[in-house]
Amino acid sequence: xxxxGKLTAMELRLFFREPIxxxxxxxxxxxxxYLLGGVFGNAAGDNTSPDGIVPYRGFGATNWYTAxxxxxxxxxxxxxxxxxxxxxxxxxxxxxRLRASxxxxxxxxxxxxxxxxxxxxVGAAVLLAVALAATDVDPPVNWxxxxxxxxxxxxxxxxxxxxxxxxxxxARAAQSAGLVxxxxxxxxxxxxxxxxxxxxxxxxxxQWLPLAPVISLLQEPWxxxxxxxxxxxxxxxxxxxxxxxxWRLFRWE
Amino acid sequence: MSVAGLAxxxxxxxxxxxVSFEVxxxxxxxxxxxxxxxxxxxxxxxxxxxxxxxxxxxxxGLDPRADVERxxxxxxxxxxxxxxxxxxxxxxxxxxxxxxxxxxxxxxxxMDDWGLTPKAGSAFGSLSGGQRQRLLxxxxxxxxxxxxxxxxxxxxxxxxxxxxxxxxxxxxxDNGTTVVLVTHFMDEAERLCDxxxxxxxxxxxxxxxxxxxxxxxxxxxxxxxxxPGNLDFLxxxxxxxxVDRRGHSVTVxxxxxxxxxxxxxxxxxxxxxxxxxxxxxxxxxxxxHLVGQDGA
Numbered sequence: 134x135x136x137x138g139k140l141t142a143m144e145l146r147l148f149f150r151e152p153i154x155x156x157x158x159x160x161x162x163x164x165x166x167y168l169l170g171g172v173f174g175n176a177a178g179d180n181t182s183p184d185g186i187v188p189y190r191g192f193g194a195t196n197w198y199t200a201x202x203x204x205x206x207x208x209x210x211x212x213x214x215x216x217x218x219x220x221x222x223x224x225x226x227x228x229x230r231l232r233a234s235x236x237x238x239x240x241x242x243x244x245x246x247x248x249x250x251x252x253x254x255v256g257a258a259v260l261l262a263v264a265l266a267a268t269d270v271d272p273p274v275n276w277x278x279x280x281x282x283x284x285x286x287x288x289x290x291x292x293x294x295x296x297x298x299x300x301x302x303x304a305r306a307a308q309s310a311g312l313v314x315x316x317x318x319x320x321x322x323x324x325x326x327x328x329x330x331x332x333x334x335x336x337x338x339x340q341w342l343p344l345a346p347v348i349s350l351l352q353e354p355w356x357x358x359x360x361x362x363x364x365x366x367x368x369x370x371x372x373x374x375x376x377x378x379x380w381r382l383f384r385w386e
Numbered sequence: 387m388s389v390a391g392l393a394x395x396x397x398x399x400x401x402x403x404x405v406s407f408e409v410x411x412x413x414x415x416x417x418x419x420x421x422x423x424x425x426x427x428x429x430x431x432x433x434x435x436x437x438x439x440x441x442x443x444x445x446x447g448l449d450p451r452a453d454v455e456r457x458x459x460x461x462x463x464x465x466x467x468x469x470x471x472x473x474x475x476x477x478x479x480x481x482x483x484x485x486x487x488x489x490x491x492x493x494x495x496x497m498d499d500w501g502l503t504p505k506a507g508s509a510f511g512s513l514s515g516g517q518r519q520r521l522l523x524x525x526x527x528x529x530x531x532x533x534x535x536x537x538x539x540x541x542x543x544x545x546x547x548x549x550x551x552x553x554x555x556x557x558x559x560d561n562g563t564t565v566v567l568v569t570h571f572m573d574e575a576e577r578l579c580d581x582x583x584x585x586x587x588x589x590x591x592x593x594x595x596x597x598x599x600x601x602x603x604x605x606x607x608x609x610x611x612x613x614p615g616n617l618d619f620l621x622x623x624x625x626x627x628x629v630d631r632r633g634h635s636v637t638v639x640x641x642x643x644x645x646x647x648x649x650x651x652x653x654x655x656x657x658x659x660x661x662x663x664x665x666x667x668x669x670x671x672x673x674x675h676l677v678g679q680d681g682a
Contacts, residue, residue: 139485143471143478150473199414226468233435234486235458299510 135164137240137247144248154214158256161265162206165250165319166198188327192356195270199261200279200355201324201348206260207287208252208318208344209293213311214247219298220307229386238383242295249291257283282365286347289368292375301381314344323348323361343371387432387533387564392441393588394427401427405441405590409533409581414555414565416582418575418669420677425568426586431533432566433463446532459487462531464522465540466568472511476502476521479510480528487529498556500524506662516547523554527563534558535567552578576669582676586677595668603675604667609648611637620654623647 134142149155169249182188189197222228228287231241264270273279301307319325321339326334335382339345346364387409394402417425417677432599433456434450435438437593443450448457477497484493497503500520505513513521519539526534536555540548559565575582576596582595585594589646592599606627612634620629624642626648638648645664652658 134485136486139482141472143482146478148472222471226465227471229435229465230468230470230525231486232485233433233458233463233468234529235455236486237455323480 155289189311200352204369206256215294216307273355274358289372292372295379318344413580416579419585423585460536462526470510477506490529572670603672608665611662
């Protein structure tokens with residue numbers, strides 16, 4: 134195994150030695166999915182309000198949430214744990230130590246990217262498996278398009294996490310910033326209350342956050358079997374821009 | 387290794403004003419000075435971890451500004467304020483770092499060599515201060531470097547762990563590796579360094595072996611003994627600067643030659659103390675003389 138493989142394997146082992154992070158990453162989205170699915174049911178049009186608003190674009194709530202919660206599961210690790218971890222490495226001198234041993238910048242970033250991607254994907258897979266096995270969710274209408282949407286979405290969220298890790302000055306700042314983004318994702322970007330019931334201002338704000346297109350991208354093939362082309366471009370753009378920021382602003386100490 | 391006219395500033399703060407020194411192959415070379423003197427910045431420039439503003443640096447024929455990747459492969463570092471992930475285990479750390487810089491012996495041999503095998507499965511965070519230093523030194527030499535940089539490695543260690551660490555440093559040198567040691571401990575420098583440079587306020591103020599520095603920068607020895615009676619005649623001995631008496635205990639200070647002269651003068655006066663002792667100046671006296679009392 135080459136140095137990059139060793140470094141990545143080390144990060145993965147270290148992750149599974151942190152029981153609390155493991156539980157948070159894998160179990161929290163499951164819990165919320167279970168609660169929301171239980172509250173709103175999965176019949177299409179079930180939750181139409183007295184004043185005639187049809188939420189979830191008319192789809193079943195569990196279908197709607199399961200697709201969105203893949204993004205929540207991924208973002209929980211990539212936007213909170215991963216950046217905090219990288220800033221901690223900078224603060225405690227782990228990055229100094231690696232640099233002195235001739236580890237180049239690209240290798241640090243690549244190992245963090247791969248680690249974050251693998252763990253986030255394990256989280257997403259657990260979520261999907263449990264949702265499909267234990268809830269009344271309908272599987273994606275188009276699996277292949279959904280998987281393609283996942284690849285792009287995960288790329289964007291992992292890269293965004295790397296950028297946060299490069300930009301944030303302290304671990305505490307990284308954690309706060311990640312949490313804020315994650316809650317916005319949860320509350321106003323399409324993973325929480327159906328956008329149809331949000332006030333206009335919030336709905337607009339939600340749509341301008343980098344997380345909303347990821348959710349739409351995942352929901353389209355799951356719910357309709359289609360492909361959200363415009364969102365796909367935005368998501369790829371977010372990923373590429375985040376990688377550029379991470380590369381430019383990465384600091385060893 | 388040669389460093390000439392190294393300078394580095396951070397904004398308005400001049401960290402290193404003008405540092406020049408040479409290190410010969412196979413020696414332990416020390417940079418000694420108070421905190422903030424510019425020692426760490428100097429060695430970090432030499433290792434290519436910081437970019438010097440000016441000056442010529444050559445390490446094993448490589449310029450850290452031009453050949454930093456090649457340089458890092460042939461040097462080993464134990465850096466100030468560096469750490470490993472808390473949950474990383476000793477064996478994993480050695481395995482990882484030996485793969486980062488290929489070319490050394492097997493990491494298992496290094497682990498054995500440095501007495502870390504019993505701790506192979508322990509997490510970095512659970513090691514004692516001395517064990518951590520041992521691991522960090524082992525990581526610094528895991529690629530069989532030609533030069534090892536050790537920065538403030540005994541700070542925060544208890545006396546027993548410090549002594550053990552000194553043994554490790556001598557072992558590195560005995561294996562043929564050149565060692566550059568940064569420290570603010572006099573006893574450490576005096577005990578370990580073949581040659582050293584005293585750094586103060588970003589400049590080298592003296593260079594030489596510990597013995598040379600002591601000989602060049604101090605002119606005084608102290609002779610101590612116990613004797614009753616009037617010893618005022620010692621004040622007339624050539625070279626004596628002061629005679630101090632407290633009860634029966636006498637202290638005579640002066641040029642190095644007074645050791646023999648005071649002995650003769652006492653003997654001629656019929657006084658032959660059995661506890662006569664000569665206190666030579668230590669590196670500490672040189673250091674305080676060079677950097678000023680405040681700097682210590």
